[in-house]
Amino acid sequence: MLNNKVSKAVRLAIAFGAASTAAFSSSSFAAEEGAEQVERIQVTGSRIKRTDMETTVPITVIGRSDIVQMGALNVADVLNQTPVAIAGSDQSNSSFSTSGVGLNTTSLRNLGESRTLVLVNGRRFVSGVSPSSGYAVDLNAIPASMIERIEILKSASSAIYGTDAVAGVVNIITRDNVEGVEFNAQTGISAESDREKYTVNVTAGNSWNTGNVTVAIGYDDDKGLKSSDRDFSRFDEAILLDDDGNEYVDKVYSSFPPQGRVGSYNGDGTPYTGLAGGEAFNRASFRQLVTPLERKYAAFNIKQDINDDVHYFAEVNWNSSKTYDSTIEPTPFSTDDVFLPSRGGVGGISMSNPMVPELLRQNLLADGLTMDDNIPALVRRMVEFGARSTDLERDTIRIATGIDWEINDAWALNTYVSWGKTDQRQDSGGQVNIERAAQAFDVIENADGELQCANDLAVLQGCVPLNLFGAGSVSQEAVDYVKVPAKTAGQSEQFIFSASLVGELPIELPGGTIGVALGAEHRLESGFYNPGDLAQTGASSTNKSLPTNGSYTSDDFYVETILPVLDNLEVDLAARYSDHEIVGGETTWNAGIQYSPIDTLKLRASAATAIRTPNIADLFGGRGETFATVTDPCSGVTASDTGNVAQNCLSIPEVAARVAATGSFQLTQIEAQSTGGFVGGNEEVKSETADTYSLGVVWQVTDEFSLTVDYYDISVEDAISTTSRTTVLNRCFDVSSSEFDPSCSGNALRDKNGALVEVNSGTGNENNIETSGIDIELAYKLDTDVGTFGANLLWNHLRQYDITGIESGETIEYAGQVYTPDNRANLNLNYGFEDFNFSWRMRYWDRSVDSVDGGNFNYTDFTPLVEYNEFPSVVYHDISGTYSFSDSTDVTLTIRNLFDKQPPVANQSSSSGGTGINTVSEAYDVTGQYFQLSFTTKF
Known part of the structure; x- marks a missing residue:
């Protein structure tokens, strides 16, 4: 199937980790030589084994060498620096939260962590997020020492993998080729002599004629940072105006x-x-810039041939992540x-x-x-x-085990069962x-x-x-x-049973036989979250919060086929029917085509539909108290007003009496600002749906140089979000009088004077999202007598990122805002000679704005920011060098943020700055220049 020079180039890219940094070691060259041997393998985005590493949809590969060279303790350290991903939660933007503190999650295309499906070895992993607040894999739970590579499928793939694969798929492939014992110790410290990091891990493995085993155990400790440890976050700050109307930064107490x-x-x-x-209070003196995080983990993988045709595998992951001394x-x-x-x-x-x-x-x-x-x-x-403190511990365990049965030379049955659970315990x-x-x-x-x-x-x-x-x-x-x-205590639990029949039909096309996969999957998701007793009764100084408890099942049936129409033309088709217990049945499909007019060039195109079914939080999230501003549609109504809204307002006796007494329904400031209420899940919420398209070209320009260009377009309809309480009221009142319910189905309560005292809301299908852009990847490698040189460029250009409110019809164009800059890029330069390897990594974040729609303001006259609405472009430089003392021992020194680039200001006046950190941690480095030393030995 399209096994040509382009396919070889992609195999070599994976062997080198060429989508990012590559360390030119003897083992990498051995992988290159082995890549010449053609065999059927399974590639992310398909259940059918194939000889071609490249598919109809774009895939970016992050090799193990990246993880080693970066000195990454956490998968998120690598993944969220790629141009196609951004942090969902990190140790800075979650520092002011309660149930989310200490999480590390990822979001492809900035479409949200819940629209990014994370797999381990092609199989789902249990959520690490509190069931009351969302659904996402906590990357803390997957030890970096066990990872062979990360494959990012940059296209929707619900037909292959099911719900949540809207923005794409992150497939983490674990190591199964470890021989002997590998010991690694790392330590790190910033140029400010703080944020100490320590890790010790041991990875061991062995292979025999009929199988292999890999085991990893480890301990990490990231001491974190207080906001007071950096000048930019030492005080609460805001933007004010001087006498000439110029914006400046000042402290806010x-x-x-x-x-x-x-x-x-x-x-x-x-x-x-x-x-x-001197009587004001500096809140920042108690806040956290980077939440401390301690991890203990163990992982175990085994593969064993029961006989020549039946193969058994098992994977076990255990992780305990703990935040400590995290305060506000x-x-x-x-x-x-x-x-x-x-x-x-x-x-x-x-x-x-x-x-x-x-x-x-x-x-x-x-x-x-x-x-x-x-x-x-x-x-x-x-x-x-004392400070409000959060000591939170998450324990995640996940077991996957299964049997692969080679029925005959053409067909195989793959089955597995997985179970996972994340327990969360929190003391505040x-x-x-x-x-x-x-x-x-x-x-x-x-x-x-x-x-x-x-x-x-x-x-x-x-x-x-x-x-x-x-x-x-x-x-x-x-x-x-x-x-x-x-x-508080919470738990997320997942159970999956899956079976697929994979093989080749006895139908020969000019390009070969037809590959087919069909199967079924049963998935159970459940979870609960119990706030403290006093929080549930409203007897605590925190907002009242009700418990979360719920579960649902999904039964999926899918089919996939690869049609080798010609030696150089392939068509991939897939379809899946998902029967969700709450929202019902949905059908998704994928269609792709790839064509190689010459051996060095491949053209590809794909189209797909995708879904995100509502999760436990969307459906069953316990309602939490809020006092956010809500606008009463009856405000200002007079007796002479006409229209549905006015007539419905006047049908409420208390409102009508006030209008009769004063001429209009005018609220006092206290009444306007004192509307309480609750926000939570909603069992009436529907699935999101998405249409995605991609067009691409892969060109092996020379044996040393390759180019990949892909265009993508993603349209999400009925995107799930929390319905604003004002929207609840507007939908309630803007109906005919015969349909009007003054209580808005029990969601609105007024006092004897007609003022709203409570308005409740929940999740709903509120928005449509449109995003499109271009991904470019360049890879170059040159062998010389004085060493091997390599260069890799990953670049994303964002053309569009629009969100349209279904209720209002208003569209906001977010492209160019800080979370969605016009351009992001990584350039990685590498050099290797004998026992020495060096890499220079550059990460580019384009100039952007804090808010595209005036969502920020200065604290003088409360008008939107102008000068401080602009963020400059930023380039971060990281270097690392590895010296191998022998075949079994090496040392790596890494310097991150080499030139100590300080982050732009994004404080209380901004719409994107994180509370307590005065910048945007998803985009900018908050630690500063950082030194990390790693020692690895094998025996």
């Missing part, structure tokens, strides 16, 4: 100070002067949290409460309050409770029990003139007054009574 604040007064009654008086600033607390109206709270801290300082009381009386009033909201940074500190806080605010003077809690039962339980009026005013006894540990 929290208005929740440690001494407490009531309006314009400190908790003790003195005037609050903020930054001018102490809880920002308001007395309104205790008396929240949306939760039925009434009352407050009375002006006559004996904890209220006399100076504060007199100032508030002078401002017009009376002794019968409650003091306005007291806001305070709860520093006595620094939170406040608001039920106990209410008791600790209710204070009286006892007979001895001392303050005590008014409720006798609360006193028996340890209640002491919680005095927030002043710096250091909270006693340790009050902390012990009110502080609450928050423990």
Whole structure:
């Protein structure tokens, strides 16, 4: 099947890891010589074994030499630096989250980690993400020491692999050729003498006449960074305007100070002067720039021939990833949290409460309050409770085992069963029990003139007054009574049974026999996530959060064929029917063609449909409380207004009464900003569908130089996302009066004055996404008397990345924004001579903007940014050198970010900057110049 010089070139590229860096060692040359031998192999994107390494869809290969030369401890370190992938979650952009902290995931084409299917040896891997928040493989769970290569299928492939393969497929191929014991130790440190990394791993293997085995165990420790460790993240920052209207960066402090604040007064009654008086609070001093991550892992692969026709395999992965000492600033607390109206709270801290300082009381009386009033909201940074901390541990285990039966020379039956589970345990500190806080605010003077809690039962339980009026005013006894540990637990579980019959039909075409694969797959996904008890009841200082629990099955049936129409013309076809328990049946298909007019040139084209069925979070995600701004469609309505929205608003008695009394339905600022509600999963959500196309050419220009160019186009319809609460209201009210439900199917609740107090929402099919671009790969290798030279270029040019809201019809063109720059490229230069190998890697991120639609603003007049909306182009340089002392021992020195390039500013004014890091970690390096030393020996 098209076994020509182009195919040989691709085989050599894989042998060298030529899609990225290549280390020119004796073993690589041996692989090159072996590539001349033609045998049938399985290539990512097909279940049919073939003689041709190249397929109708583009594949980029990252070789093991890349991982070694980069000193990568984690698969994500390599994968997310390729021009076709971007981090979904990393140790910086997840540092401010709770359930997602410490994750390392990937997103092809920036279409989202849930639209990127990650396989290990062609088989699905269990999700490592909390079932309440999404679905993705945590790359922490796959040890780099076990990886032979990574194949990135840059096209939709749902017909071959099933749901989620919308943007493409990442197939991680593990090693099965290790002989003896390989010991590796690495250490790293930044030029700032921090972010220490350590790893020790042992990989061992053995082969015999009828099989082989590979085992790996290891330990990694990445110490991470605090935001205070770097100048660019040491303080919260925002963009302001000077007197001439020029933008500049300045520090921003929290208005929740440690001494407490009531309006314009400190908790003790003195005037609050903020930054001018040194009374503001720097949140960044507690935040994490890079989350610390500790990993322990073990992996085991075995292949064994039972007889000449039956072959057994098994794969076992175990990983334990732990984040530790990950903190954010102490809880920002308001007395309104205790008396929240949306939760039925009434009352407050009375002006006559004996904890209220006399100076504060007199100032508030002078401002017009009376002794019968409650003091306005007291806001305070709860520093006595310590930083909010997240200690999270994920344990992932995955077992895959199966039998391959060669029925005869033409047919084989491949079967396997896999089971995987990720357990997540989390301890969070620094939170406040608001039920106990209410008791600790209710204070009286006892007979001895001392303050005590008014409720006798609360006193028996340890209640002491919680005095927030002043710096250091909270006693340790009050902390012990009110502080609450928050423990959460979650689990993702996956079970798969798959069987496929692969072979050749007794039909001969001019190019050869017809290859066929057909099979069936049963998949069960389940998961749960339980927030802490107090979070579920709303008794914690965090937003109320309900548990997640759900499962679903999918039964898939598929067929694939390769039609060798001519010696130089091949057609690939595939189709799959997926019967999802919740959303029903879907059919997807792939069609591709490749043609070689001459031995050195190959033309290819493909078209495919793909789906992403909703996951546990989409369907069953427990609802979490939100107070984000929501727009009431009834706002401003008058009695004379016409149209569906106005008439439906006026049909609500409370709204009509307010209009009759005041002339229009005008909300106060407090009413407009106090609409609570919940957001979560939705069992009515449908599958996403996608249409994808690609056109490409592979040209072996000379024996040393090859060129690959591919155009791609991906259109996603009914993309799943969280439906905004404003959209929920607009859809509810913009209907005829006969169809109108004032409660919006139970999702909207109003008070006696007609103001919204609760609006709920969930996931829905909200957007259409269009993206297209061009991938270019160049590979060059030159052998000389003074060594071997190599160069590889990977370049992605993005033509389009548009998101259109189904509800509004509005299209936003995101191409050129920082997550979707017009151009990304990697250039890798290599040199090898005898026992020495050197590589120079350059990573290019094009100039871009923070926001294409005015989604950022300065803190002076709140208009969109201009100067600081622009990010310059950035080139990062990494170098590494390996010296082999013998056939069994080598040392590698790697310097990343050689010239210590500092990241562009993306702070609180920006729309893309990560909280607490003041830049975009998906695009820019946050650590700075970094040195890493690796020692490997084999015996």
